Amino acid sequence: MGTIELRNVNKSFGSVDVIKDVSLVANEGEFVVFVGPSGCGKSTLLRLIAGLENTSSGSVHIDSKDVTELEPYHRNLSMVFQSYALYPHMSVYGNIAFALKTARVPQPEVDRKVREAAETLKLTPYLNRKPRELSGGQRQRVAIGRAIVRKPKGFLFDEPLSNLDAALRTQTRLEIATLHKTLGSTIIYVTHDQIEAMTLADKIVVLKDGQVMQIGSPKNLYAEPRNTFVAQFIGSPKMNLLTDGTYEGDTMRYHEDVTINTLEVNGNPCILGIRPEDISFCDPNGADLKASVVYNEFHGADNNVFVKVPGLGDLNVRASGKLDLKVGQNIGLTLDKQQIHYFDADGNRVSK
Amino acid sequence: MTPKIENRVLAAPVVVFLLAMLGFPVLIDIIYSFSEVSFETLRSPKLNYGENFYKVVNDPGFWSASWFSLKFGVLTALAECILGLLLAVYLTPIIKKNNWMIAILIMPMIIAPVMMGLMYRLVFHEFVGSLPHYLYLLFGNSPGFLTRENIFLTLFTIETLQWTPFAFLLFYMAYQAIPGEMREAAAVDGTRPWRMFWFIEIPQMAPTIVAAFFIRFIDGFRVFDNIYVLAGPGPGGASTSLSIYIYETFFSLRDIGKALAASVILFCAAFLILFFVSRFLRRNKS
Amino acid sequence: MKINYSNILRWLVFIVAVLVMNFPVISTISASLKTAAEISQSPSLLVHEPTLQNYFSIFEVSERLNIFAYLQNSLIASLIGSILPILLCFPLAYAVARRGYGTNLIFPTIVNLRAMPLIIFAIPLYMMYQTIGLLDTSLGLGLILVVVNLPLALLLLVNAINDVPYELDESARMDGARIFTILIKVVLPICLPTLATVFIFSFITAWNEFLFGLMLTTTNAMPMTVGASFFFSSGGGGIQWGVAAAVIIVASLPPVVLGVLMYKHISRPMIAGAVKG
Numbered sequence: 021m022g023t024i025e026l027r028n029v030n031k032s033f034g035s036v037d038v039i040k041d042v043s044l045v046a047n048e049g050e051f052v053v054f055v056g057p058s059g060c061g062k063s064t065l066l067r068l069i070a071g072l073e074n075t076s077s078g079s080v081h082i083d084s085k086d087v088t089e090l091e092p093y094h095r096n097l098s099m100v101f102q103s104y105a106l107y108p109h110m111s112v113y114g115n116i117a118f119a120l121k122t123a124r125v126p127q128p129e130v131d132r133k134v135r136e137a138a139e140t141l142k143l144t145p146y147l148n149r150k151p152r153e154l155s156g157g158q159r160q161r162v163a164i165g166r167a168i169v170r171k172p173k174g175f176l177f178d179e180p181l182s183n184l185d186a187a188l189r190t191q192t193r194l195e196i197a198t199l200h201k202t203l204g205s206t207i208i209y210v211t212h213d214q215i216e217a218m219t220l221a222d223k224i225v226v227l228k229d230g231q232v233m234q235i236g237s238p239k240n241l242y243a244e245p246r247n248t249f250v251a252q253f254i255g256s257p258k259m260n261l262l263t264d265g266t267y268e269g270d271t272m273r274y275h276e277d278v279t280i281n282t283l284e285v286n287g288n289p290c291i292l293g294i295r296p297e298d299i300s301f302c303d304p305n306g307a308d309l310k311a312s313v314v315y316n317e318f319h320g321a322d323n324n325v326f327v328k329v330p331g332l333g334d335l336n337v338r339a340s341g342k343l344d345l346k347v348g349q350n351i352g353l354t355l356d357k358q359q360i361h362y363f364d365a366d367g368n369r370v371s372k
Numbered sequence: 373m374t375p376k377i378e379n380r381v382l383a384a385p386v387v388v389f390l391l392a393m394l395g396f397p398v399l400i401d402i403i404y405s406f407s408e409v410s411f412e413t414l415r416s417p418k419l420n421y422g423e424n425f426y427k428v429v430n431d432p433g434f435w436s437a438s439w440f441s442l443k444f445g446v447l448t449a450l451a452e453c454i455l456g457l458l459l460a461v462y463l464t465p466i467i468k469k470n471n472w473m474i475a476i477l478i479m480p481m482i483i484a485p486v487m488m489g490l491m492y493r494l495v496f497h498e499f500v501g502s503l504p505h506y507l508y509l510l511f512g513n514s515p516g517f518l519t520r521e522n523i524f525l526t527l528f529t530i531e532t533l534q535w536t537p538f539a540f541l542l543f544y545m546a547y548q549a550i551p552g553e554m555r556e557a558a559a560v561d562g563t564r565p566w567r568m569f570w571f572i573e574i575p576q577m578a579p580t581i582v583a584a585f586f587i588r589f590i591d592g593f594r595v596f597d598n599i600y601v602l603a604g605p606g607p608g609g610a611s612t613s614l615s616i617y618i619y620e621t622f623f624s625l626r627d628i629g630k631a632l633a634a635s636v637i638l639f640c641a642a643f644l645i646l647f648f649v650s651r652f653l654r655r656n657k658s
Numbered sequence: 659m660k661i662n663y664s665n666i667l668r669w670l671v672f673i674v675a676v677l678v679m680n681f682p683v684i685s686t687i688s689a690s691l692k693t694a695a696e697i698s699q700s701p702s703l704l705v706h707e708p709t710l711q712n713y714f715s716i717f718e719v720s721e722r723l724n725i726f727a728y729l730q731n732s733l734i735a736s737l738i739g740s741i742l743p744i745l746l747c748f749p750l751a752y753a754v755a756r757r758g759y760g761t762n763l764i765f766p767t768i769v770n771l772r773a774m775p776l777i778i779f780a781i782p783l784y785m786m787y788q789t790i791g792l793l794d795t796s797l798g799l800g801l802i803l804v805v806v807n808l809p810l811a812l813l814l815l816v817n818a819i820n821d822v823p824y825e826l827d828e829s830a831r832m833d834g835a836r837i838f839t840i841l842i843k844v845v846l847p848i849c850l851p852t853l854a855t856v857f858i859f860s861f862i863t864a865w866n867e868f869l870f871g872l873m874l875t876t877t878n879a880m881p882m883t884v885g886a887s888f889f890f891s892s893g894g895g896g897i898q899w900g901v902a903a904a905v906i907i908v909a910s911l912p913p914v915v916l917g918v919l920m921y922k923h924i925s926r927p928m929i930a931g932a933v934k935g
Binding site for chain 2: 665668669671672675676678679680681682683685686688689697698701702703745746747749750752753757759760764766768770772773774775776777778779781782783785786801802804805808812837862865866867868869872873883886887890899902903906909910913914916917918921924925
């Protein structure tokens with residue numbers, strides 16, 4: 021109950037291809053996050069699943085049933101819009117009850133279901149208020165209440181946190197995660213924020229320019245990104261990419277004869293990737309690489325250090341906040357060889 | 373229902389209504405304008421081909437009525453726009469603090485034009501009217517307002533006085549809509565009020581000015597109500613606008629075919645003008 | 659207290675402008691308050707022996723002037739002419755605003771109707787009405803008033819619907835609503851302020867209409883505007899100017915009261931009609 025599947029879905033607006041051959045599965049009860057930069061097509065994909073847009077080709081399936089031609093209501097999904105889309109002329113009660121009334125559910129049952137949903141979301145004191153009298157967080161809960169009252173097969177969230185300020189965002193993120201555990205339904209969630217993706221998702225779908233870059237669990241995407249785009253999109257601060265290298269079996273040779281020891285891999289990589297936390301500082305003598313400090317961002321527990329390595333360029337290193345570093349200081353870098361990622365000239369992963 | 377069918381259903385009420393209300397009349401207009409028909413033979417018109425049109429085109433009354441309407445439309449629109457603009461710009465500082473002034477200023481245009489005409493009939497009356505009374509007191513003489521020489525000026529004045537508030541309202545709103553920052557930037561650059569008005573504010577209001585002129589011209593061109601109750605066709609036809617010409621031809625002269633022929637000509641003229649103006653505007657927008 | 663001389667001049671200009679533009683109104687009011695004797699003696703604006711007798715005379719229903727009938731006719735025709743345009747245009751406005759339907763033909767045609775001299779339809783309409791029995795009926799008059807008000811109604815409604823966020827439509831769709839439910843339960847309530855504005859402006863326009871009232875009614879459905887003007891054409895016995903003045907004032911009151919109270923509402927239709935049209 022609640023499996024959502026896309027098979028070879030394409031969508032064009034006129035001559036512009038917005039979604040290119042996307043296939044994915046959201047299993048029952050999974051929290052799936054579509055993530056990607058602006059314009060990657062994640063919202064369009066969500067709307068295709070909802071039925072608010074029609075596919076140009078390909079099919080949408082819910083619980084193995086082909087719903088591609090069905091109207092939104094017949095797909096039995098609920099959607100929470102980015103701006104919540106609350107009906108301004110109805111009270112909270114009216115907003116939540118609207119769908120049930122449209123389905124001609126008898127009034128006593130409507131009342132029971134609305135109060136139940138309000139109770140779950142702690143909205144009971146506000147049932148008679150109009151949306152303009154509510155705070156941002158409360159409005160969001162009304163939008164969610166409207167969605168859950170129909171007991172749909174799945175929930176679709178379109179960037180629900182972008183209209184909230186930072187503090188509220190963290191709190192609401194937690195509420196959504198708790199809601200997922202309570203309801204156990206399938207959730208498809210769209211965001212451009214990779215932190216939201218990493219913290220909430222069971223499965224992440226990374227999109228770029230209408231195409232799927234990678235699908236996997238957060239850990240999976242973090243540890244084994246399939247290409248340089250995913251590698252740099254997931255994880256903050258970004259992974260360092262060392263380009264323009266020549267592979268020589270067990271070393272990568274860069275400009276000015278700088279070399280890095282590597283493992284043996286199947287293929288011909290020319291890009292090395294290493295995450296800031298997999299680089300450590302040491303004495304310049306005997307280090308893998310020699311660098312000088314360009315700038316240091318003090319984050320409290322961590323230092324986010326920008327260093328310059330001749331022949332390689334600028335790197336980002338994560339160090340303990342207790343370290344005291346000065347600009348221009350010469351320092352050595354040690355790389356964790358097991359954590360090096362290898363990519364070929366097309367940006368695709370080369371396996372070990 | 374597919375979206376396409378839905379759209380047709382949504383549009384249906386208006387379209388059906390307009391076809392019924394205007395579609396038939398247009399057909400009748402065309403057929404009867406080419407026929408000889410009277411009030412008795414209403415159901416059985418006799419085609420006389422272009423004879424009605426010939427009559428209209430050869431009627432000096434038609435041309436003088438058209439010229440009257442054209443002159444009237446242009447002059448009243450011009451006067452109303454200039455006066456309205458001056459009032460709007462000059463009075464803005466005090467209106468901003470006293471919004472109720474707008475209600476009083478627009479009152480003339482809320483009154484029906486026909487009522488205004490009747491009121492002026494009272495005002496102009498040589499025995500009962502207040503205007504001749506005060507003019508005698510001030511100047512010792514009072515002109516004949518509705519004589520052949522004066523009637524155009526009189527009607528022009530009446531129309532302008534009633535509808536200047538319309539232009540005023542439009543320009544006042546447009547004047548308010550000019551972004552304050554634009555004025556501030558110009559002021560910082562040392563722009564004096566006259567230059568500010570002429571080179572910055574007027575250009576910003578240009579679309580509104582054009583629109584106001586256009587609307588007032590159309591309304592002035594088809595003027596009927598106040599002229600009808602004040603003077604009718606007027607001495608020697610001196611106040612016959614095109615609308616009055618058509619009305620008189622239909623009701624007084626009872627020449628249905630001719631009246632409709634004139635109507636058709638007017639319709640075509642209006643349609644063509646609108647068509648070209650729309651094209652011109654669309655080209656200017658892009 | 660600082661005296662702002664330039665503003666004093668402005669106030670003067672304002673007062674002069676108001677007086678000049680409203681001069682006939684002031685004259686008429688003053689005439690309506692004069693006794694018959696005073697009117698023939700003193701045409702000045704000042705009233706020495708004010709009286710309300712003229713107003714009372716109006717309400718004594720006579721053969722020459724049945725003011726109650728006229729007011730009722732105007733009311734019915736104006737209500738038809740101001741409510742029906744909204745009902746007819748709202749669905750089309752939705753199609754135009756949300757789906758761009760008719761932007762090439764239907765929408766510009768209707769909006770440009772505003773610039774047509776409608777007298778060209780008056781004559782055939784007369785003949786049509788005579789045939790189907792709508793001549794001299796308030797319904798018949800009301801219907802043509804609908805046509806007069808349609809263009810502006812459509813324009814304003816399209817603008818109003820454009821201001822309603824599209825996400826509300828989609829949200830309602832997800833909630834299972836079909837097109838008419840969305841129209842009536844979601845979009846319409848949000849557009850109510852504009853509907854009120856359109857109604858007020860249309861009502862005033864309809865009430866002030868003269869030409870069609872003149873041509874399409876005779877006795878039963880004569881509206882106030884035509885009735886007042888007929889009172890002026892002296893039918894034996896001369897015009898009682900005092901009563902005539904009172905008739906004009908009473909006939910002009912409804913739109914003026916409505917307009918002055920709601921002037922904020924009618925300024926918007928003017929602007930929209932101007933800039934977009």
